[in-house]
Amino acid sequence: MSPFVESVVAAVRGVVGQGPVALHEPAFQGNEWAYVKECLDTGWVSSVGKFVDRFEHDLASYTGAGYAVAVVNGTAALQVALTVSGVRAGDEVLVPAMSFVATANAVWHAGAQPHFVDSDENTLGMSMPALEAHLDEVVEMREGKAFNRHTGRRLAAVVPMHTFGHPVDLSSLAAIADRYGLAVVEDAAESLGSYFDGRHTGTFGRCGVLSFNGNKIITTGGGGAILTDDAELARRAKHLTTTAKAPHRWSFSHDEIAFNYRLPNLNAALGCAQLEQVGAFLAGKRRLAERYETAFADLSGVTFVKERAGTQANYWLQTLLLDVDHAVYRDDLLAALNDAGFMSRPVWDLLSGLPPYRESPAAALSVAQSLAERIVNIPSSPGLADG
Ligand SMILES: Cc1ncc(COP(=O)(O)O)c(C=O)c1O
Numbered sequence: 001m002s003p004f005v006e007s008v009v010a011a012v013r014g015v016v017g018q019g020p021v022a023l024h025e026p027a028f029q030g031n032e033w034a035y036v037k038e039c040l041d042t043g044w045v046s047s048v049g050k051f052v053d054r055f056e057h058d059l060a061s062y063t064g065a066g067y068a069v070a071v072v073n074g075t076a077a078l079q080v081a082l083t084v085s086g087v088r089a090g091d092e093v094l095v096p097a098m099s100f101v102a103t104a105n106a107v108w109h110a111g112a113q114p115h116f117v118d119s120d121e122n123t124l125g126m127s128m129p130a131l132e133a134h135l136d137e138v139v140e141m142r143e144g145k146a147f148n149r150h151t152g153r154r155l156a157a158v159v160p161m162h163t164f165g166h167p168v169d170l171s172s173l174a175a176i177a178d179r180y181g182l183a184v185v186e187d188a189a190e191s192l193g194s195y196f197d198g199r200h201t202g203t204f205g206r207c208g209v210l211s212f213n214g215n216k217i218i219t220t221g222g223g224g225a226i227l228t229d230d231a232e233l234a235r236r237a238k239h240l241t242t243t244a245k246a247p248h249r250w251s252f253s254h255d256e257i258a259f260n261y262r263l264p265n266l267n268a269a270l271g272c273a274q275l276e277q278v279g280a281f282l283a284g285k286r287r288l289a290e291r292y293e294t295a296f297a298d299l300s301g302v303t304f305v306k307e308r309a310g311t312q313a314n315y316w317l318q319t320l321l322l323d324v325d326h327a328v329y330r331d332d333l334l335a336a337l338n339d340a341g342f343m344s345r346p347v348w349d350l351l352s353g354l355p356p357y358r359e360s361p362a363a364a365l366s367v368a369q370s371l372a373e374r375i376v377n378i379p380s381s382p383g384l385a386d387g
Contacts, residue, residue, distance in 0.1 A: 004301055004329055005336050008320070011295040012342050012378055015288070019341015021379040024215045024317065030277045035269035047242070049265025051272050056225070058275050063192075063200040065208070065227035067234030070263040070271070071241050074189040074211025077224035078106035080261065081207035082157060084226075084236045085183040087112050091156035092148055092361060094182070096126040097352045098368040099161045102211075103187050104351045104360075113153065116352040116362035119371055122308060124319070125168035126160050127367060132176050134363035139180060146180040151361060157183040162191035162201050164377070165217075165316035166307060170196045170204045185209070189224070192217045193282045193314035202227045207237070212267075217281055217314055218274035220267040284382025285315040291385065292318055292378070301326035315380070322374040333376060347375040 001009075013019075039045050052070055059068035071077045087093055089111030095103050097116035104114040117134060120127035139146045139155065146155040158177055160168045170186075177184045188194075188202030189211035195201065202208025207230075212223035226237045244258035263271075289306070296304040303321045307313035322330055330346065337344040350372050352362045 001336055002329060002332065004326065005333050007299055008302060008333055009336050009340050009342070011299060012337060013340065015291045015295050016342065016379050016384050021342050021384065022381060023343040023345060023377065023379055025381045025383070026214055026219045027277075027281070027381070027383055028273075031273040032270055035273045036266060039266045039269050045266045046264050047262040049268070051265050051268035052263060055263070055268040055271045055275070058272060059210070059225050059227070062275060062278065063203055063227055065200070065203045066229035067227070067231065069226040069234060069237045069241060070268055071224045071226065071261045072263055073222050074209055074213065074224035075102040075106050075109075076241070076259070076261040077209035077211070077226045078102065078159070078185070078187055078189075079109040080237050080240050080259070081185050081209050081226045082106060082110040082112070082159075083240065084233045085157060085185050085206040087156045087183070088154075090153060092151065092153045093156060094131065094158040095351070096159075096161050096163075096368070097350045097362065097365050098124070098163070098347060098371060099187070099351060100189070100348055101351060101354065102189070103159060103161055104357055107159070108356075112156065114351065114357060114360050115148070115155065116350075116357075116360060116365065118363055118365050119368040120168070121367055121371065123168045124163040124166055124305065124371065124375075126158075126173070128169050128172035128176060130363060130367070131158070131173075135176065135180055141180070144181050146182060148361060155180065155182060157185050159185050159187050160205075161187040161189070162194055164305070164319050165191045165194045165314035166305065167191065167194050167196040167201050167311040167313065170201075174204065188227070190216070190316045191314060193278060195312040197310055203229070206230065207233060212271055212274075217285075217316055218271065218278055220263065220271040220274070223263050223267050223271060281382045282314055284385045285380065287385035288380070288382065289315040289318060296320070301329075317377040318380045320376045320378060321371070322376070324370065324374070327370075327373045330373060330376065337376070337378065342379055344376055344378050347372055347377070
């Protein structure tokens with residue numbers, strides 16, 4: 001093992017103790033049992049119930065969004081958020097090439113084509129200067145709408161994603177989106193508890209989405225939510241995700257082809273209990289980040305990724321970034337960390353290189369390509385901070 005790899009493994013061990021240690025584990029230490037038991041005791045386990053309403057209310061008040069619509073997962077949330085924000089079949093939607101596959105899949109499920117954009121070395125999210133330069137080159141404006149001059153398709157929306165909980169530059173994005181008439185739909189799946197300029201991520205665009213998958217800051221087992229300040233978009237999102245059923249005490253009438261994307265009451269019960277503890281989860285993650293930051297401060301060849309000025313990160317996945325000349329060590333490092341029982345992983349393969357998206361339009365992606373070779377996520381569970 002090279003001295004560099006050895007020193008990184010030792011630094012992780014110094015923070016988290018002996019392995020095995022998971023990448024990110026859920027913690028159920030609050031009212032989870034009581035709320036789930038209440039669903040079982042009352043029979044309200046399925047598509048409606050008081051915990052669904054309460055979870056939507058609690059999410060809106062926690063994030064500051066006008067409305068929250070709870071759905072079955074983050075991917076479905078993003079698909080419907082895009083649709084209600086105006087994305088139509090045959091459109092293109094700008095997304096970061098460096099993201100989880102769901103970001104592109106949701107665009108596809110909404111009937112549109114993902115169009116990949118480069119990343120920013122500092123935020124790890126979409127690069128705003130690269131986005132602007134790319135749009136200047138490919139866009140032809142017609143009656144206030146942006147069209148891709150190469151494919152002829154309308155560019156309808158842009159999806160910023162806050163990688164591992166680090167917010168992108170949402171104020172520059174707002175100016176660019178305004179100039180090109182693009183709807184902003186935030187993929188805030190990873191950024192519950194992250195803020196840009198004091199405002200919660202997911203509340204800047206026309207819509208934003210959250211995920212409550214098992215590995216997220218809070219979990220409902222599986223689940224997601226659409227956030228919006230627009231009452232009509234919220235009403236439409238709720239309608240489309242609940243089979244477009246016309247409200248009536250007994251009749252079953254549906255006014256369009258829609259989806260069964262409802263979050264069951266059972267899952268929402270878990271979500272209510274988890275959201276009560278979100279402050280403690282975030283505080284644990286911040287303490288863990290501080291300990292990693294100290295452990296890696298004097299190590300050359302690698303940087304612990306810290307939150308940027310003007311932002312508050314939730315530190316969902318704790319992240320190491322290897323220097324360019326240390327990228328060669330990445331696979332040895334992943335092997336050594338995992339062998340030592342410290343579950344660690346690289347960032348996702350770039351979406352633009354995946355078989356289903358190889359033909360999709362893309363900007364130059366040199367920064368994303370470099371980042372994809374240098375990122376390593378290390379154990380991130382909030383409880384590790386005090387272990
Ligand atoms: C960036 C990003 N977008 C979307 C999703 C999709 O969420 P879900 O797994 O709840 O469908 C996830 C996580 O799983 C994600 O990390």
